[in-house]
Amino acid sequence: MAAPMALRRELFSLTRILGGISLSGPRALGACSGHRKCNIIRSRLPLASSTSFHTATVFSSTPSSVTVTEEPDTLFQKVSLLVKGHDRSVLDSYELFATMAAKELGITINKVHELPKDMERFTLLKSVHIFKNHRVQYEMRTHYRCIELSHLTGCTAQVFLEYVQRNLPEGVAMEVTKTAMEKVPDHILEPMWEDHPTDDKLSQ
Amino acid sequence: MAASLSSTASVRLLSSLFSSSGSRALHVTTVCCKNRAARVRVGKGDKPLTYEQALPPHQIGHRKGWLSQHTGNLRGEEGAAERTIEDVFVRRFMFGTFHGCLANEIVIKRRGNVLVVCALMLQKLPPQKFYFLIGYSESLLSHLYKCPVKLEVQTLQDKAVYKYL
Numbered sequence: 001m002a003a004p005m006a007l008r009r010e011l012f013s014l015t016r017i018l019g020g021i022s023l024s025g026p027r028a029l030g031a032c033s034g035h036r037k038c039n040i041i042r043s044r045l046p047l048a049s050s051t052s053f054h055t056a057t058v059f060s061s062t063p064s065s066v067t068v069t070e071e072p073d074t075l076f077q078k079v080s081l082l083v084k085g086h087d088r089s090v091l092d093s094y095e096l097f098a099t100m101a102a103k104e105l106g107i108t109i110n111k112v113h114e115l116p117k118d119m120e121r122f123t124l125l126k127s128v129h130i131f132k133n134h135r136v137q138y139e140m141r142t143h144y145r146c147i148e149l150s151h152l153t154g155c156t157a158q159v160f161l162e163y164v165q166r167n168l169p170e171g172v173a174m175e176v177t178k179t180a181m182e183k184v185p186d187h188i189l190e191p192m193w194e195d196h197p198t199d200d201k202l203s204q
Numbered sequence: 205m206a207a208s209l210s211s212t213a214s215v216r217l218l219s220s221l222f223s224s225s226g227s228r229a230l231h232v233t234t235v236c237c238k239n240r241a242a243r244v245r246v247g248k249g250d251k252p253l254t255y256e257q258a259l260p261p262h263q264i265g266h267r268k269g270w271l272s273q274h275t276g277n278l279r280g281e282e283g284a285a286e287r288t289i290e291d292v293f294v295r296r297f298m299f300g301t302f303h304g305c306l307a308n309e310i311v312i313k314r315r316g317n318v319l320v321v322c323a324l325m326l327q328k329l330p331p332q333k334f335y336f337l338i339g340y341s342e343s344l345l346s347h348l349y350k351c352p353v354k355l356e357v358q359t360l361q362d363k364a365v366y367k368y369l
Contacts, residue, residue: 007273080261084275084278084279084281086265086277086278087265087270101212108295118279120279126239136239140277140279141265142278142343168316169315170314170315170320171270171273171274171275171277171313171314172275173275173281174362180210201228
């Protein structure tokens with residue numbers, strides 16, 4: 001399907017789950033008391049090939065409708081979702097959810113693998129004043145999951161990512177890396193030495 | 205038979221004692237306090253504890269869950285300190301607004317921009333007062349933090365006791 005699915009986006013649903021988005025971005029103005037509507041203004045970031053960016057992007061605040069444009073859709077060779085969390089079981093269930101959603105939409109899943117966990121440890125003094133020999137150790141574990149999808153169109157990728165990001169559980173962060181495919185420009189389509197063989201011989 | 209076995213055992217013990225270095229020592233360290241963080245000390249058996257209070261903090265991730273869920277503490281993510289300060293303020297605010305009505309610790313979840321505060325309350329106040337307090341805290345917190353704040357409240361008759369210590 002070239003055209004995106006029409007999603008009914010009431011303004012209320014915009015205030016729902018966009019889990020794990022880095023909160024350093026612009027915040028929405030406070031909810032009016034008694035109403036549940038918020039105007040979330042987010043800027044659309046330009047998509048470049050093989051960028052990695054957090055998910056606080058590309059959601060417009062106007063209700064979407066099916067738009068059919070003449071320009072060709074961007075093609076993505078690979079879209080990789082890296083999900084990070086503290087709880088491995090939460091990531092397990094989220095992986096199940098994302099793979100089911102991809103299968104329903106007919107997206108080819110390249111591979112789903114688990115990266116080794118990261119542990120950030122630090123050792124602090126146990127006591128307030130002295131007793132240097134008695135310490136306390138803390139650690140923070142980050143578990144990862146990587147879901148790689150291949151050969152998507154831009155519309156499919158947008159729909160899938162939006163669905164999957166709206167349902168990110170709390171305490172889970174996601175990084176998306178898209179690798180776009182572009183047509184090779186005409187001037188480098190054929191090697192130069194085939195067009196001008198005499199010039200090369202003269203330069204040598 | 206039994207007597208002979210015991211005599212050999214005692215002989216062996218004596219021989220091992222004499223074959224060691226032959227000196228005994230008593231090791232004394234400086235004051236090594238036991239860990240006291242977030243632990244309730246064992247008492248006479250009359251203190252009722254909820255599941256949250258009964259388990260010590262090294263069980264977080266095993267038998268306990270997280271009380272505040274955000275992405276600030278993940279590797280490569282920022283904003284952990286700001287979230288912590290917000291959490292502390294929200295907990296104190298809720299403790300003060302619903303004084304005496306909280307059955308358990310408050311769970312704070314952040315999904316995108318939304319702050320979801322989940323609380324278990326005791327049925328001490330009439331429902332109209334509850335609704336007013338819930339609306340008041342939601343609107344006040346959302347104006348303070350400039351983000352939608354939702355309160356999810358569940359009420360109980362009594363505190364859910366897990367253990368008596």
